[in-house]
Amino acid sequence: MKMKMIQKLTLAAAVASLAMATAFLPAGSARASAEGPELHEVDWSFNGPFGTFDRSQLRRGYKVYKEVCATCHSMQYVHFRNLGEPGGPEFTGPEVKALAAGYQVQDGPDLSGDMFERPGEGKDVFPAPYANEEAAAASLGAYPPDLSLVAKSRVGGPDYIHALMIGYTEAPADVTVPAGGYYNPYFTAGSGIIAMPPPLSDGQVDYDDGTPNTAEQMSQDVSAFLMWTAEPKLEARHRLGFQVMAYLLALAGILFFATRKIWADQH
Ligand code: HEC
Numbered sequence: 001m002k003m004k005m006i007q008k009l010t011l012a013a014a015v016a017s018l019a020m021a022t023a024f025l026p027a028g029s030a031r032a033s034a035e036g037p038e039l040h041e042v043d044w045s046f047n048g049p050f051g052t053f054d055r056s057q058l059r060r061g062y063k064v065y066k067e068v069c070a071t072c073h074s075m076q077y078v079h080f081r082n083l084g085e086p087g088g089p090e091f092t093g094p095e096v097k098a099l100a101a102g103y104q105v106q107d108g109p110d111l112s113g114d115m116f117e118r119p120g121e122g123k124d125v126f127p128a129p130y131a132n133e134e135a136a137a138a139s140l141g142a143y144p145p146d147l148s149l150v151a152k153s154r155v156g157g158p159d160y161i162h163a164l165m166i167g168y169t170e171a172p173a174d175v176t177v178p179a180g181g182y183y184n185p186y187f188t189a190g191s192g193i194i195a196m197p198p199p200l201s202d203g204q205v206d207y208d209d210g211t212p213n214t215a216e217q218m219s220q221d222v223s224a225f226l227m228w229t230a231e232p233k234l235e236a237r238h239r240l241g242f243q244v245m246a247y248l249l250a251l252a253g254i255l256f257f258a259t260r261k262i263w264a265d266q267h
Pocket of ligand 1: 065068072073141142143145150154165190222
């Protein structure tokens with residue numbers, strides 16, 4: 001009786017390991033809600049359990065953020081040094097230094113109690129374009145959310161951002177777009193009315209790696225970049241997930257065959 005019990009427990013452990021291993025397989029990223037047009041699912045390089053970021057894409061996406069989105073949106077959780085860390089755009093040390101120094105950041109107070117501006121350094125976060133939410137909303141009609149984590153806080157993540165960037169259309173006849181507003185059916189939070197003007201058009205940002213700078217391409221690149229800012233440890237997580245999965249699968253196999261061998265004569 002006791003033997004049977006142990007046999008069952010070992011088998012149960014094997015089954016549990018197998019189940020846990022399969023839990024590491026990715027779930028589909030399709031938008032769950034039925035609202036708004038269906039999102040086109042981009043074949044991102046970071047999809048799937050082995051996915052990694054495309055360094056060149058992240059660098060282009062950074063350029064799009066810097067030259068276009070940063071006029072209105074902050075990115076307050078990203079430090080310049082992050083741009084040089086493994087798993088991201090991996091700019092070199094001198095590149096990070098130079099691009100940080102291209103920004104003026106506020107520091108202080110100095111010995112006389114005054115705040116002052118100085119060139120950015122690796123330890124600084126990206127300076128925000130507006131002093132506060134109210135100032136941004138007053139000038140743009142609505143508050144442009146901080147972009148650091150937006151790829152994780154919207155259903156559909158990078159697919160949503162990609163669709164939003166290039167999804168502007170004429171409003172249907174029964175929808176009145178207020179002054180200062182635009183129509184974008186993907187912006188379900190505002191029933192299609194959005195205060196952000198269409199941010200990307202063909203040829204807007206000069207790419208230096210020869211990639212065609214179409215609005216479609218820039219939209220994908222900036223979405224991939226924002227996926228990285230929202231989940232900078234994605235590659236490490238994928239690596240760990242794979243190791244745990246391999247371990248659990250091996251464990252399930254060992255337990256299964258051990259059970260069979262040990263109990264072969266007991267029936
Ligand atoms: C001219 C200013 C401006 C520029 C440039 C701009 N945005 Fe926006 N963005 C806004 C405003 C304002 C909102 C808030 C819209 C609203 O609530 O109606 C917004 C909202 C968003 C949202 C949130 C949508 C949601 O679901 O809440 C995302 C994502 C976004 N912008 C991404 C970008 C990206 C990426 C770029 C650069 C390619 C960019 N924006 C460029 C002003 C701008």
